[in-house]
Amino acid sequence: MGSVGTSVPAEIVTQLTALPNTLPLTGSLADDVHAVAGMVSNCNDYSQARRDQMNQHIAWLLQPSTLPKEIIIALGSNTNGRLILGMATYTLAQWGEKQKAPDSCLLPIGKKLNDMLVANGEARFKEFDGT
Numbered sequence: 001m002g003s004v005g006t007s008v009p010a011e012i013v014t015q016l017t018a019l020p021n022t023l024p025l026t027g028s029l030a031d032d033v034h035a036v037a038g039m040v041s042n043c044n045d046y047s048q049a050r051r052d053q054m055n056q057h058i059a060w061l062l063q064p065s066t067l068p069k070e071i072i073i074a075l076g077s078n079t080n081g082r083l084i085l086g087m088a089t090y091t092l093a094q095w096g097e098k099q100k101a102p103d104s105c106l107l108p109i110g111k112k113l114n115d116m117l118v119a120n121g122e123a124r125f126k127e128f129d130g131t
Helices: 010-021 027-041 048-062 069-075 079-097 106-119
Strands: none
Touching: 027 048, 027 106, 048 079, 069 079, 079 106
16 A cells, blocks of 8 residues: 555545445445436536536445545545535535526435435535525
């Protein structure tokens, strides 16, 4: 693994060791991720760049062994929660570009991601709860 040094927290070292050998995601989180993937593919309010970002995070959630080492380090010890946080951030930014239209297909995706955030140890985005 090279010279990691003592500045890398132990849980990150554990993630760097474990994630490359992780099996594909299963269970209720996998079901939720697949549901979001379907919602994203059917939502024309995403720009192609945002759609690509969302699909990359979905792929990493479903196949954690494909996460690059620098992304593992950036995500810290809550890999799933932080990937979902990224998706919610992308969705909120895209929804903002649509003037937060209440009829946008981005809003139900944001609401679904909020539920997934809480289930994975992250805070909800209040913007998605208010409508």
